[in-house]
Amino acid sequence: AISASPKPRPKPEPKPKPKPKPEPKPKRPGACAAANSVQPSAARAAMRSALALLLGGLVAGGGWGLQSRPLPRARPRRAWRAKLPCATISPSSSSSSSSSPTANPNPGPDDGLLRCSIWDVATMQQRFEELGVRPHHVRSIYKFMLGEHLAGLRGVALDGMDPEPDWTRVPELPKRAAEVLAAEFTASSSRVTDVRRPEAHMAAAGAELNPSPNPNINPKPQPKPKAGHRDEGAAPAPARPKLAREVANAKLGVELRSGLTVETVLIGHGEGAVTVCVSSQVGCAKGCKFCETGTMGLRADLGGAEILEQLWHAARLASQLSLDEIAPKPKIVDSAGAAVHKGAAPRETFEVTNVVFMGMGEPLDNVEAVVSAVGVMTEYWRLAPKRITVSTVGDRPDAIRRLAGSNVQLALSLHAPNEAVRQQIVPTAKFTTIPEILAAVEDFIRDSGAGKARDRVMVEYVVIKGVNDGVEHGRELGQLLSGHRVWVNLIPYNPTSAGARFGYEMPDAQQVMDMANAVREGTDAKGNPMKVRIRWSTQAGQPLEAACGQLAVKKMAQDAPPPASA
Helix, strand or coil: CCCCCCCCCCCCCCCCCCCCCCCCCCCCCCHHHHHHHHCHHHHHHHHHHHHHHHHHHHHHHCHHHCCCCCCCCCCCCCHHHCCCCCCCCCCCCCCCCCCCCCCCCCCCCCHHHHCEECCCHHHHHHHHHHHCCCCCHHHHHHHHHHHHHHHHCCCCCCEECCCCCCHHHCCCCCHHHHHHHHHHEECCCCEEEEEECCCHHHHHHCCCCCCCCCCCCCCCCCCCCCCCCCCCCCCCCCCCCCHHHHCCCEEEEEECCCCCEEEEEEEEECCCEEEEECCCEEECCCCCCCCCHHHHCEEEECCHHHHHHHHHHHHHHHHCCEHHHHCCCCCEECCCCCEECCCCCCCCECEEEEEEECCCCCHHHHHHHHHHHHHHHHHCCCCCHHHEEEEECCCCHHHHHHHHHHCCEEEEECCCCCHHHHHHHCHHHHHCCHHHHHHHHHHHHHHCCCCCCCCCEEEEEEECCCCCCCHHHHHHHHHHHCCCCEEEEEEECCCCHHHHCCCCCCCCHHHHHHHHHHHCCCECCCCCECCEEECHHHHHHHHHCCCCCCCCCHHHHHHCCCCCCC
């Protein structure tokens, strides 16, 4: 057999030799490198511009999986951040009133009158933006003002201009910002010209400063003793006398840079807490016949900074009142003699905790300045909106609805159960009906986010003998307010020269009680009896002419035209 020889295997094809790598070309210095060697800042700007154009093209063309989308709308700025110019300078105080508020080349005792107020937040923010200073330093400035600077003024007299702060002590504040604050701003553009407080001998004798006309009216239940962290068998600490909070009652006369004057009231209550009643206008145009402020007429609207400066002056006075010096409160000690207490440490001095816009003027006739001031109070003074109350006579329902965005408390000065009696007491009531006002109040409650603190609006009712104090008036008022989310605050009339012209007198205590019981026959929105309180405590301000309806600058009131007769 012939054997077949195996076929030769094919030789594998030789692998192609790799191509030699081209020699790298020498790098030429680019435009960026050349620019960096000459103008680094210009080069960085050019690179940013090129990168922005590249990314913009990729996003517009859908590159890198990105889709183009419209830019988000800018968030609206808060109302209180709106530009509020510094208050104008009166011709009597300076001949160059039209000049910009810069530093006075000839410093003197009135140097602060020529600068912007530090409480003009919008102007300060604008200057910081021009300087390139970050806006978070504004919060540090107010924290310094209300902390270290306020504590350092406790021994300084309140009258005259405030000592200027040392802005270099504000933590992390840039030097250029401190220089601008020292040159262009002042701690207060207004000054305290009058301070009225209860008589010292009354405080020393422990006399009651606001006795109720009838001790059986509105008896306050005694609080139950709280269990403290103390040894078993230790005697409870006696409570501080009621006089300790009433000594804080005071009235301030505040002269604005324009030369006009407003009045501010301090009301002490609680353990060192103070409510400040601020003015929103110089005078008032409403002309309520029981109110002394109406005799002045309307002289001017206050700016937001001027409202805040009243709060600043009140805080200065409150911080100078030591609770231990007025009425020392014995401390609870343990077996080792160390002081112990439950909860937060008690205050050493009085402190501003509440603000009410119930001073001179109609707040809602100056609503933008009021909203601006409220924003600063809640943002920088750290006051909760529920501790700020704005009172209005109610003839501007649109402004009531405008106020809802501030989430403050609302007080409606009604003073009558029907249109006829209301127009007799409040001349401007003829322009707005009571149903229109109550509809605006319900809108306010809805838009402000009705909650536990704002589910009812306070209705203020000044009780005048023989005018609106009858049982039939109380019953009619209860029926008028039935179904509404309100409660009634009855305020016995405080004597004024304005009311004396119309024969107004203080009501009898028993008559007020009978009227309150008649109001309770009405029901609120939940079907419960109408809540009613009698505010006898306002009579504590009568010796100071600081009670409800008694605020007025006498000289301005004398210069104003007489009100219309009844």
